[in-house]
Amino acid sequence: xxxxxxxxxxxxxxxxxxxxxxxxxxxxxxxxxxxxxxxxxxxxxxxxxxxxxxxxxxxxxxxxxxxxxxxxxxxxxxxxxxxxxxxxxxxxxxxxxxxxxxxxxxxxxxxxxxxxxxxxxxxxxxxxxxxxxxxxxxxxxxxxxxxxxxxxxxxxxxxxxxxxxxxxxxxxxxxxxxxxxxxxxxxxxxxxxxxxxxxxxxxxxxxxxxxxxxxxxxxxxxxxxxxxxxxxxxxxxxxxxxxxxxxxxxxxxxxxxxxxxxxxxxxxxxxxxxxxxxxxxxxxxxxxxxxxxxxxxxxxxxxxxxxxxxxxxxxxxxxxxxxxxxxxxxxxxxxxxxxxxxxxxxxxxxxxxxxxxxxxxxxxxxxxxxxxxxxxxxxxxxxxxxxxxxxxxxxxxxxxxxxxxxxxxxxxxxxxxxxxxxxxxxxxxxxxxxxxxxxxxxxxxxxxxxxxxxxxxxxxxxxxxxxxxxxxxxxxxxxxxxxxxxxxxxxxxxxxxxxxxxxxxxxxxxxxxxxxxxxxxxxxxxxxxxxxxxxxxxxxxxxxxxxxxxxxxxxxxxxxxxxxxxxxxxxxxxxxxxxxxxxxxxxxxxxxxxxxxxxxxxxxxxxxxxxxxxxxxxxxxxxxxxxxxxxxxxxxxxxxxxxxxxxxxxxxxxxxxxxxxxxxxxxxxxxxxxxxxxxxxxxxxxxxxxxxxxxxxxxxxxxxxxxxxxxxxxxxxxxxxxxxxxxxxxxxxxxxxxxxxxxxxxxxxxxxxxxxxxxxxxxxxxxxxxxxxxxxxxxxxxxxxxxxxxxxxxxxxxxxxxxxxxxxxxxxxxxxxxxxxxxxxxxxxxxxxxxxxxxxxxxxxxxxxxxxxxxxxxxxxxxxxxxxxxxxxxxxxxxxxxxxxxxxxxxxxxxxxxxxxxxxxxxxxxxxxxxxxxxxx
Numbered sequence: 001x002x003x004x005x006x007x008x009x010x011x012x013x014x015x016x017x018x019x020x021x022x023x024x025x026x027x028x029x030x031x032x033x034x035x036x037x038x039x040x041x042x043x044x045x046x047x048x049x050x051x052x053x054x055x056x057x058x059x060x061x062x063x064x065x066x067x068x069x070x071x072x073x074x075x076x077x078x079x080x081x082x083x084x085x086x087x088x089x090x091x092x093x094x095x096x097x098x099x100x101x102x103x104x105x106x107x108x109x110x111x112x113x114x115x116x117x118x119x120x121x122x123x124x125x126x127x128x129x130x131x132x133x134x135x136x137x138x139x140x141x142x143x144x145x146x147x148x149x150x151x152x153x154x155x156x157x158x159x160x161x162x163x164x165x166x167x168x169x170x171x172x173x174x175x176x177x178x179x180x181x182x183x184x185x186x187x188x189x190x191x192x193x194x195x196x197x198x199x200x201x202x203x204x205x206x207x208x209x210x211x212x213x214x215x216x217x218x219x220x221x222x223x224x225x226x227x228x229x230x231x232x233x234x235x236x237x238x239x240x241x242x243x244x245x246x247x248x249x250x251x252x253x254x255x256x257x258x259x260x261x262x263x264x265x266x267x268x269x270x271x272x273x274x275x276x277x278x279x280x281x282x283x284x285x286x287x288x289x290x291x292x293x294x295x296x297x298x299x300x301x302x303x304x305x306x307x308x309x310x311x312x313x314x315x316x317x318x319x320x321x322x323x324x325x326x327x328x329x330x331x332x333x334x335x336x337x338x339x340x341x342x343x344x345x346x347x348x349x350x351x352x353x354x355x356x357x358x359x360x361x362x363x364x365x366x367x368x369x370x371x372x373x374x375x376x377x378x379x380x381x382x383x384x385x386x387x388x389x390x391x392x393x394x395x396x397x398x399x400x401x402x403x404x405x406x407x408x409x410x411x412x413x414x415x416x417x418x419x420x421x422x423x424x425x426x427x428x429x430x431x432x433x434x435x436x437x438x439x440x441x442x443x444x445x446x447x448x449x450x451x452x453x454x455x456x457x458x459x460x461x462x463x464x465x466x467x468x469x470x471x472x473x474x475x476x477x478x479x480x481x482x483x484x485x486x487x488x489x490x491x492x493x494x495x496x497x498x499x500x501x502x503x504x505x506x507x508x509x510x511x512x513x514x515x516x517x518x519x520x521x522x523x524x525x526x527x528x529x530x531x532x533x534x535x536x537x538x539x540x541x542x543x544x545x546x547x548x549x550x551x552x553x554x555x556x557x558x559x560x561x562x563x564x565x566x567x568x569x570x571x572x573x574x575x576x577x578x579x580x581x582x583x584x585x586x587x588x589x590x591x592x593x594x595x596x597x598x599x600x601x602x603x604x605x606x607x608x609x610x611x612x613x614x615x616x617x618x619x620x621x622x623x624x625x626x627x628x629x630x631x632x633x634x635x636x637x638x639x640x641x642x643x644x645x646x647x648x649x650x651x652x653x654x655x656x657x658x659x660x661x662x663x664x665x666x667x668x669x670x671x672x673x674x675x676x677x678x679x680x681x682x683x684x685x686x687x688x689x690x691x692x693x694x695x696x697x698x699x700x701x702x703x704x705x706x707x708x709x710x711x712x713x714x715x716x717x718x719x720x721x722x723x724x725x726x727x728x729x730x731x732x733x734x735x736x737x738x739x740x741x742x743x744x745x746x747x748x749x750x751x752x753x754x755x756x757x758x759x760x761x762x763x764x765x766x767x768x769x770x771x772x773x774x775x776x777x778x779x780x781x782x783x784x785x786x787x788x789x790x791x792x793x794x795x796x797x798x799x800x801x802x803x804x805x806x807x808x809x810x811x812x813x814x815x816x817x818x819x820x821x822x823x824x825x826x827x828x829x830x831x832x833x834x835x836x837x838x839x840x841x842x843x844x845x846x847x848x849x850x851x852x853x854x855x856x857x858x859x860x861x862x863x864x865x866x867x868x869x870x871x872x873x874x875x876x877x878x879x880x881x882x883x884x885x886x887x888x889x890x891x892x893x894x895x896x897x898x899x900x901x902x903x904x905x906x907x908x909x910x911x912x913x914x915x916x917x918x919x920x921x
Contacts, residue, residue: 001106001124003687004073006709007733007753010746015792015861016736016785020828021750021770021778023460024477025495026507029484030419030442031461031774034095037082038426038436046426046436048443049077051095052103052755052774053461057115062443062456068115070752074732075774076103078129078147083139088112090166092129096147096182097423098203098378100565101463101482101773103731103755104128104685108144110166121166125149125156127685131184135191135223140165143172143224145196147180151203152685157181159196161224172220173227178202179214184224185247185255188387193252194220195358196227197245201378205635205661205683207610210378211262215242219358236352236361237261244381250390254355256364256407258395260377261347265368277301279334285327290320305334308553316556325557336534336560336613349373349397351383351407364407372397375611379421387429396422400437402450413450421483440483460495460776465566467771468518469762470525478528479771480515486530487515491767491779510540519571519579529571529579529593534613535563537581539593550593552581561585562607564616564635574627582617586632586646599646604634619665625672631698633662639677641698652698657690663714670723673697678713682731689713689730693741704741709733717759722786727768729756734770738789745861751778784830784862791832792861797912798839800905801830801862806869806920808900813891822893829865829905833858837909841865843875843918844904845882851875851903858909867905869920870895 011017032051039045044061047068054075056065069075069091079092093105107123123129126146135141141163148157157180159173173181179200187193196219200212216238217231232238241263249255277297282290295313302311319325349369352361372395373380386392391406399414400422414420419441428434433449442461444453463482470476474492481487489507499505513532521527529550531537539548554561561583572578581587584604587596607615616635623629628645637659642649660679668674675698679690691705691713704726705713711730719725724740732753735744751770758771761782768785770778787801804827811823833839836859843852851871856863871879876888876896886899903918 003710014746016745017748021780027460030457031463033438049080050461072118081132094128096130130182145181153177192223206608206614211243230358246382248385257352258383259350282327282330290327462776464771466517470520478518485515486511535567552587552596570620605636621667623667631665633665680712682712720763731755799832800916803916803918812897813893839909842906849878
């Protein structure tokens with residue numbers, strides 16, 4: 001909340017608050033939906049909450065959406081509830097899925113004017129809201145479930161109730177400071193009857209304890225004022241393995257629960273029919289038994305599991321025989337983070353049903369519900385029951401399943417245009433075949449119970465981890481997204497529906513999975529390096545459609561390299577055949593990724609025991625001044641430098657806060673000894689901004705966070721033209737410093753308070769691009785910002801920064817059909833003012849005659865004035881009198897436009913003025 005107050009002040013004071021940012025998409029892959037609220041009496045009207053993309057509203061069944069939360073203090077959404085009778089929207093901020101990029105919120109927001117304005121109603125330390133329940137007849141009575149902090153214990157978690165519309169809250173259920181409430185359900189027949197799902201979890205950067213003995217089901221019979229635990233001795237699981245629980249009422253008696261069981265499965269007993277070797281066989285295998293394996297059987301295992309070609313039966317047996325490796329090393333060779341993510345020794349998804357109001361529970365199925373939750377059920381566990389059929393249910397995971405026999409058997413209702421990961425479902429109470437589904441790929445609507453789906457992906461809500469640009473004309477933009485792969489498109493691509501006529505969407509998918517970093521060969525943009533989570537990278541030749549897997553491989557007998565979820569890669573600016581890739585060691589390939597060599601020791605603190613890869617390199621930077629002058633940063637707070645291509649390394653973390661995630665280390669492109677670093681406390685629920693600069697290769701550091709509103713920092717970038725201009729992206733804003741970090745200016749125009757994960761600058765076009773985690777990619781031209789550095793330093797009173805030329809066209813003011821709007825040209829004029837005030841803008845003929853005049857109110861800093869290239873009736877006559885070669889006709893839209901020629905634009909404010917030449921070509 002303090003950060004939001006700081007940001008609001010910076011917005012008012014900022015010299016760059018008017019710099020216009022344009023969203024270039026893409027939208028077709030959409031982003032993660034966490035909740036939907038549909039008007040049951042008018043189902044074409046709905047609100048959709050995106051995890052980090054805000055709240056969007058539609059009145060035409062999802063054909064178009066409007067964002068209605070961009071003016072709120074946060075756009076991070078956990079749950080939404082709408083009082084349709086009174087037109088009141090409630091938003092629980094902070095995503096309820098405990099994901100790697102589930103951003104915290106500020107409690108409860110309420111709007112009584114359809115999102116035009118928002119009021120903060122407390123619970124600000126809850127961070128993440130699981131569910132909001134509105135009383136069906138008393139709009140002042142609301143019950144809220146808080147899951148609490150994601151990474152640290154806190155007390156503002158549990159169940160909270162208000163009876164005065166949110167003015168005051170009472171905590172009615174608190175289990176402990178590590179157990180929150182992930183779900184609430186209300187009986188459709190009696191609003192006094194509720195159930196709540198308590199969830200004990202403990203997420204750390206290196207480990208996620210997804211279950212605990214405090215996870216349980218509670219019941220209230222007085223509208224959420226008091227609660228009783230009902231899952232003990234009821235047939236519902238209890239103990240350390242109870243994970244996330246989802247609830248859904250059919251009536252007072254019948255309720256369903258879906259459970260992410262973290263209890264371990266009993267070991268499989270082989271039936272003798274399948275004698276293939278498994279990884280686990282080697283964990284206890286003796287040396288003698290290993291050597292007794294047939295070569296055919298061992299080679300089958302080695303090939304099936306992707307061992308390097310040099311590891312085949314004869315030489316692996318020789319290594320075991322000589323004692324160089326042990327049989328168990330074959331198991332550990334395969335146990336990297338990605339394999340462990342999909343190894344599923346836990347029970348996983350379970351469905352339970354109670355027909356006596358929760359007194360007793362019975363599991364609905366006999367077999368395991370495989371391939372739904374895998375090992376990450378914390379991300380799912382939602383269930384819904386058809387309001388007209390107690391035996392018809394849906395469970396959400398990977399994919400979405402339905403059962404029409406009370407959960408005995410299930411079938412998938414996913415489809416080719418439906419994303420795999422599911423988080424929300426609304427069932428039309430008047431027509432249960434009409435369902436609305438929210439998933440990692442946005443919103444889908446079905447009118448036949450999930451047999452067929454419409455994809456509603458108009459909102460621009462892409463969740464980018466990383467972006468990149470190339471040097472084509474027009475240049476292309478690349479980006480890796482959360483669970484939506486890697487996409488590429490020209491920066492000039494229009495984000496509209498015209499592409500549906502041609503069938504060619506201007507952005508293309510080039511990789512699946514969770515899209516990660518991208519490097520493009522500056523000699524040939526067809527050569528692209530990218531991949532997905534945990535270091536699974538590829539070299540793509542987009543011209544020939546070749547795809548080469550290039551992840552570095554460890555040696556048999558070594559532990560697998562540790563690769564971060566967002567593994568960093570870097571093409572050397574000195575030689576585009578040289579690729580760096582960061583595991584726990586820095587790898588270097590001299591041949592485009594075909595072969596890698598570790599050129600460092602472990603550059604981390606060595607990792608920690610847990611089920612999340614930790615102790616990894618997170619960022620790499622090489623100085624453009626010297627090949628082999630390389631910096632790395634790790635997720636556990638270490639920064640290293642080598643000046644001799646990895647021959648020797650020095651830890652340069654002294655003087656910096658300890659154990660924080662190094663989100664960026666950036667070697668300066670203006671000074672060889674200068675380097676920048678940003679640290680990120682997100683995974684400690686630490687919202688301080690950490691930004692540092694060193695002018696001696698990292699031997700000493702200076703804090704340059706200055707006046708930035710506190711928020712975890714994800715990225716820093718230097719301006720390519722001016723060494724003192726820096727750009728920073730945080731979890732809720734983008735900033736620029738004009739003076740090397742002494743103070744920071746907030747970008748605002750067109751930018752909601754969204755997380756900025758990456759910043760790239762295309763130097764030839766002089767464009768700044770922001771990769772956001774929730775609102776796709778924004779672009780702005782840097783020329784006015786670069787000029788501002790000098791103008792503000794000189795304290796210029798009034799200045800036209802630049803005047804773009806106009807390209808004359810017969811289309812100006814006309815259209816090919818009277819039924820279509822006329823094309824109206826426009827240029828944007830950046831004007832700097834050192835103080836707010838009224839300014840007159842004039843367009844003058846070569847002889848100084850006024851052709852057009854307008855006034856605007858300037859704010860201190862940069863202002864952007866739109867000029868439509870027209871001239872007045874008086875100006876028309878003056879120009880025709882001045883130029884014998886000109887006769888100006890009125891356009892079809894009734895306006896006169898400037899003919900080709902040279903003009904002057906002048907701005908005047910009091911005694912200050914500035915002039916610039918202007919050409920219509």
